[in-house]
Amino acid sequence: MSNEVKKNYTAQELNAMSNDELARLGTELDDVTVAYRKERFPVPNDPAEKRAARNVGIWLVVGIIAAIAFLGVYIFWPWEFRNLGEEGHMWHTFYTPMLGLTSGISILGLGMAVILYVKNIIPEEISVQRRHDGPSSEVDRRTLTALLNDSWTTSTLGRRKALQGLLGGAGILAGLVIVAPLGGMIKNPWKRGEMNIMGDGTLWTSGWTLQEQGVKLYLARDTGAIAENHTGEAGSHWSTVGVSRLVRVRPEDLDAGGMETVYPLPESLVNDGDLFDPQASVYTEQMHSIHGPRNPVMLIRLRTEDAQKAIERQGQEDFHYGDYYAYSKICTHIGCPTSLFEAQTNRILCPCHQSQFDALQYGKPVFGPAARALPQLPIEVDEEGYLIAAGNFVESVGAAFWERRS
Numbered sequence: 310m311s312n313e314v315k316k317n318y319t320a321q322e323l324n325a326m327s328n329d330e331l332a333r334l335g336t337e338l339d340d341v342t343v344a345y346r347k348e349r350f351p352v353p354n355d356p357a358e359k360r361a362a363r364n365v366g367i368w369l370v371v372g373i374i375a376a377i378a379f380l381g382v383y384i385f386w387p388w389e390f391r392n393l394g395e396e397g398h399m400w401h402t403f404y405t406p407m408l409g410l411t412s413g414i415s416i417l418g419l420g421m422a423v424i425l426y427v428k429n430i431i432p433e434e435i436s437v438q439r440r441h442d443g444p445s446s447e448v449d450r451r452t453l454t455a456l457l458n459d460s461w462t463t464s465t466l467g468r469r470k471a472l473q474g475l476l477g478g479a480g481i482l483a484g485l486v487i488v489a490p491l492g493g494m495i496k497n498p499w500k501r502g503e504m505n506i507m508g509d510g511t512l513w514t515s516g517w518t519l520q521e522q523g524v525k526l527y528l529a530r531d532t533g534a535i536a537e538n539h540t541g542e543a544g545s546h547w548s549t550v551g552v553s554r555l556v557r558v559r560p561e562d563l564d565a566g567g568m569e570t571v572y573p574l575p576e577s578l579v580n581d582g583d584l585f586d587p588q589a590s591v592y593t594e595q596m597h598s599i600h601g602p603r604n605p606v607m608l609i610r611l612r613t614e615d616a617q618k619a620i621e622r623q624g625q626e627d628f629h630y631g632d633y634y635a636y637s638k639i640c641t642h643i644g645c646p647t648s649l650f651e652a653q654t655n656r657i658l659c660p661c662h663q664s665q666f667d668a669l670q671y672g673k674p675v676f677g678p679a680a681r682a683l684p685q686l687p688i689e690v691d692e693e694g695y696l697i698a699a700g701n702f703v704e705s706v707g708a709a710f711w712e713r714r715s
């Protein structure tokens with residue numbers, strides 16, 4: 310069919326054509342046959358048209374309000390962690406659901422508006438096109454532009470200023486809903502804050518760095534304890550007073566071939582054993598230790614016959630305590646928790662991309678994409694028989710490939 314259509318037009322001939330003529334020519338040149346086309350509202354000022362436009366507008370307004378609500382929640386909602394029973398706990402727990410709800414409604418509003426516009430306002434049309442190869446000619450490009458112009462005209466959006474504004478506003482706000490959360494990921498790795506149980510904010514410090522400041526740090530395991538319900542004269546309430554989330558670990562707590570995840574526990578935050586005080590309130594600080602992104606350490610007790618074959622890294626010969634080795638749990642590939650220890654082979658496995666590290670060779674990578682050994686934490690046992698850190702890591706933990714010696 311297209312073979313019969315004249316393809317060579319001079320610029321003057323093209324300039325002389327109206328937009329309608331160019332659009333029609335475009336469909337013919339593209340081997341497109343418009344099989345069916347019907348205006349939705351052929352009669353001007355049709356009340357049904359106003360109704361359709363109003364429905365689209367309502368969904369756009371819903372999308373805009375939800376997008377503004379999302380930005381408000383993202384910026385102003387109290388997101389900081391609160392313990393159960395602590396003031397503001399309920400607001401904190403609603404932070405993530407509110408972000409999901411508002412962003413979902415804003416995208417839904419925009420999507421519904423687009424669907425309703427296409428279904429109820431844009432003319433119905435069925436076109437059939439035959440595919441052809443090769444680049445487009447000048448005439449094809451010009452006629453395509455005309456077709457796009459024609460689509461804009463027939464969409465009637467050009468004369469619907471209110472919908473144009475709403476659509477533009479909803480589009481921009483929906484874009485912000487997607488882009489704004491990325492702002493939380495922008496971080497200056499060299500910006501130092503106050504040194505605490507999570508490190509000082511730089512990527513090469515952790516809670517274990519406190520050891521360099523003379524703080525005695527126990528290796529402590531997570532009990533998973535939560536706030537307890539207390540009933541008194543004033544009624545019942547939840548409280549973390551006297552609850553210990555982290556407890557100190559002794560060597561005999563681990564079986565040979567066993568592994569335990571431990572976190573740094575400063576002496577001042579201990580609330581177990583002889584030092585248990587039912588009035589002590591250390592729960593929040595202990596949770597900060599657990600939430601410290603570079604704090605988790607795998608305490609591994611090798612079987613004695615295996616430990617005799619262990620190869621120590623130069624300069625780290627005394628980092629272990631007998632059969633006990635402590636390696637950072639943060640994978641040196643891209644930072645997943647290397648949560649699996651296979652006692653038969655003494656390999657530590659990262660489930661993210663299957664890196665494997667040899668616990669008998671200072672956490673050296675032996676399989677997978679990780680290229681650096683897991684940093685080893687020097688450990689010893691104090692006079693009371695608890696495992697403590699004998700120093701800080703001597704290299705950056707995790708996927709930090711700068712500021713690292715190996």
Ligand code: FES
Pocket residue numbers: 640641642643644645659660661662663664677678679
């Ligand atoms: S993060 Fe561990 S293998 Fe990729």
